[in-house]
Amino acid sequence: MNTADRNRRNRKWMQEALSLAALGAGRTSPNPMVGAIIVDAEGEPAGRGWHERAGAPHAEVMALREAGERARGGTLYLTLEPCAHQGRTPPCAPAVAEAGISRVVAAVEDPDPRVAGNGFEILKAAGVSVEVGLLAHRAVRMNEAFFVSIRESRPFVTLKMAMSLDGRIATRGGQSRWITGEASRAWAHEFRDRVDAILVGVETVLKDDPLLTARPEGREGKPLIRIVLDSRLRTPKGARTLPPDRGVATIIAAVEGSDPEKARELTDAGAEVVMLGPGPNGRVALGALLNLLAGREVRHLLVEGGGRVHAAFLDEGLADRVMAFIAPMIIGDSQAPGAVSGGELHSLEEAPKVSHVTHELIGGDILIQGYLNHPVWADFEESPDV
Numbered sequence: 001m002n003t004a005d006r007n008r009r010n011r012k013w014m015q016e017a018l019s020l021a022a023l024g025a026g027r028t029s030p031n032p033m034v035g036a037i038i039v040d041a042e043g044e045p046a047g048r049g050w051h052e053r054a055g056a057p058h059a060e061v062m063a064l065r066e067a068g069e070r071a072r073g074g075t076l077y078l079t080l081e082p083c084a085h086q087g088r089t090p091p092c093a094p095a096v097a098e099a100g101i102s103r104v105v106a107a108v109e110d111p112d113p114r115v116a117g118n119g120f121e122i123l124k125a126a127g128v129s130v131e132v133g134l135l136a137h138r139a140v141r142m143n144e145a146f147f148v149s150i151r152e153s154r155p156f157v158t159l160k161m162a163m164s165l166d167g168r169i170a171t172r173g174g175q176s177r178w179i180t181g182e183a184s185r186a187w188a189h190e191f192r193d194r195v196d197a198i199l200v201g202v203e204t205v206l207k208d209d210p211l212l213t214a215r216p217e218g219r220e221g222k223p224l225i226r227i228v229l230d231s232r233l234r235t236p237k238g239a240r241t242l243p244p245d246r247g248v249a250t251i252i253a254a255v256e257g258s259d260p261e262k263a264r265e266l267t268d269a270g271a272e273v274v275m276l277g278p279g280p281n282g283r284v285a286l287g288a289l290l291n292l293l294a295g296r297e298v299r300h301l302l303v304e305g306g307g308r309v310h311a312a313f314l315d316e317g318l319a320d321r322v323m324a325f326i327a328p329m330i331i332g333d334s335q336a337p338g339a340v341s342g343g344e345l346h347s348l349e350e351a352p353k354v355s356h357v358t359h360e361l362i363g364g365d366i367l368i369q370g371y372l373n374h375p376v377w378a379d380f381e382e383s384p385d386v
């Protein structure tokens with residue numbers, strides 16, 4: 001086989017492994033999505049696998065089980081380095097070598113410091129040939145929350161806003177249901193089902209009384225960690241978001257020294273009240289809150305407003321990605337809340353810039369997405385599909 005054919009075949013198998021990895025979307029956190037395919041010594045696919053959910057077998061183990069003896073002398077295509085440590089499941093790299101795999105083609109090194117090249121070293125020490133980097137761009141992109149949360153020791157943060165053509169997210173009286181159409185709302189519930197946690201400001205709770213759950217169509221959404229930024233415990237004890245969802249309590253993040261009586265009321269209603277040191281303006285310190293969430297293995301936090309909360313995340317440089325639904329409606333009231341309600345901005349140079357922008361139509365609305373921080377996948381070269 002010539003080099004061009006060999007490269008084409010490698011890419012084809014890796015693309016298939018990436019598609020397998022995507023089957024775990026929304027279910028693997030705090031682990032990444034991973035796909036694997038074993039091609040036997042005759043060049044035929046012998047085993048496939050993907051990581052279905054945290055605690056379930058890793059992709060390569062699933063593929064090895066299916067391949068059985070046909071793994072011997074075969075090639076393993078894997079979207080992420082095999083692990084080298086005992087986690088919820090035993091380490092995979094030694095199992096790959098023991099099964100007799102002769103060559104591993106991996107998309108990218110695992111950023112987890114317990115792995116970070118050690119998986120490859122175990123394979124090489126056992127005489128397995130290792131090639132790294134094929135379609136790395138795509139492998140990192142699909143797991144951007146995992147990569148960023150490990151690098152930054154905080155969750156990856158997406159800001160989501162639904163606004164009118166003139167950038168308003170509600171009327172002056174607080175009516176925001178519904179600015180966007182049904183298709184956008186369904187899309188947003190699919191997206192919620194892929195993150196770990198969702199956050200809003202207390203004004204949104206007071207005005208909208210949201211449930212903050214993921215309700216994807218036709219199936220049960222996963223229980224999210226719900227967070228309300230509420231410095232002085234103004235959340236009403238009857239708020240719909242307070243009862244725990246399948247055992248997961250809503251976190252009311254307040255500032256230290258808040259009224260213990262109010263805290264007890266909210267705890268009695270099922271919430272978990274956490275008191276954090278004050279940040280800028282005496283409000284909840286976002287850095288401290290993200291630390292707390294990182295400690296609970298939250299990889300991806302979705303911030304769903306309102307405008308003041310979006311502004312706070314932007315001011316502190318803690319927003320990675322933005323997702324703006326723009327509906328063909330003009331609210332046209334200067335007193336209506338804006339999608340981002342921050343302080344003064346003196347020049348356009350100071351305005352946060354959005355890069356790597358995409359746009360699409362969702363029903364009658366436009367969805368514009370982009371990045372506020374440099375995307376982790378942008379450092380990996382994009383390779384063309386076959």
Ligand SMILES: NC(=O)c1ccc[n+]([C@@H]2O[C@H](COP(=O)([O-])OP(=O)(O)OC[C@H]3O[C@@H](n4cnc5c(N)ncnc54)[C@H](OP(=O)(O)O)[C@@H]3O)[C@@H](O)[C@H]2O)c1
Pocket residue numbers: 160161162163168169170171173174175176179200201202203204205207208229230231232234279283284285286304305306307308309310312337341
């Ligand atoms: N269309 C949409 O996508 C959408 C989404 C969400 C909300 N909304 C609408 O937006 C409106 C509410 O937006 P809003 O801007 O007035 O309020 P908000 O962003 O929902 O809540 C802001 C409040 O959060 C509390 N907070 C605690 N820690 C904070 C921190 N570090 N940074 C910022 N705020 C912190 C503050 O109250 P304390 O000082 O008391 O803590 C602050 O006043 C509602 O009318 C709602 O319907 C629309």
